Amino acid sequence: AQKITQTQPGMFVQEKEAVTLDCTYDTSDPSYGLFWYKQPSSGEMIFLIYQGSYDQQNATEGRYSLNFQKARKSANLVISASQLGDSAMYFCAMRQNRDDKIIFGKGTRLHILP
Amino acid sequence: NAGVTQTPKFQVLKTGQSMTLQCAQDMNHNSMYWYRQDPGMGLRLIYYSASEGTTDKGEVPNGYNVSRLNKREFSLRLESAAPSQTSVYFCASSAPGKNTEAFFGQGTRLTVV
Numbered sequence: 001a002q003k004i005t006q007t008q009p010g011m012f013v014q015e016k017e018a019v020t021l022d023c024t025y026d027t028s029d030p031s032y033g034l035f036w037y038k039q040p041s042s043g044e045m046i047f048l049i050y051q052g053s054y055d056q057q058n059a060t061e062g063r064y065s066l067n068f069q070k071a072r073k074s075a076n077l078v079i080s081a082s083q084l085g086d087s088a089m090y091f092c093a094m095r096q097n098r099d100d101k102i103i104f105g106k107g108t109r110l111h112i113l114p
Numbered sequence: 115n116a117g118v119t120q121t122p123k124f125q126v127l128k129t130g131q132s133m134t135l136q137c138a139q140d141m142n143h144n145s146m147y148w149y150r151q152d153p154g155m156g157l158r159l160i161y162y163s164a165s166e167g168t169t170d171k172g173e174v175p176n177g178y179n180v181s182r183l184n185k186r187e188f189s190l191r192l193e194s195a196a197p198s199q200t201s202v203y204f205c206a207s208s209a210p211g212k213n214t215e216a217f218f219g220q221g222t223r224l225t226v227v
Binding site for chain 2: 006009035043044045047050091093095099100101102103104105106107
């Protein structure tokens, strides 16, 4: 069954530090994609980064990188040099390519401290 | 750039009333999705449609029906609203292909009293 697990309900990090948000997944589809979204207090869903199951290298987008460990079924988001504006809810999501179904984890609320 | 448009943005219903949430996208996407977001529960998939003319149940379909009216529009209907359906509802769409993300509407905040 398709499943996404985020085990950190909340995190507090000092500004300018790096932070890792955990995500593990499960699927029987060998072809899938993993996503991270940011949801600030205003409520909109902001796409951050994508990793395909067959991608050889970890995805990076600016300060965001995805630490993809396929054998462990984990897709952790790393934010380098955190900023106050990074305070938000972060969601990990997975798409199964055989049926286009996209499910989300429960999210991690990140607080950046000045 | 309209993207994904949801209507209404806010709605209050009485228990037992029915309503339809509308969603339209102008990006020619094949796939469309309905999610509900509750505190501590993340986004849960209600129904999705991988192409025009098809719909499939997600994680929490009970109490809802959907219609993929055409490629652009995907509506969510509550036939008899219950307080447990108080939530924020998001519509999303996605293009075919392996590395395309889902684009979201602004959400509908629904309260059932």
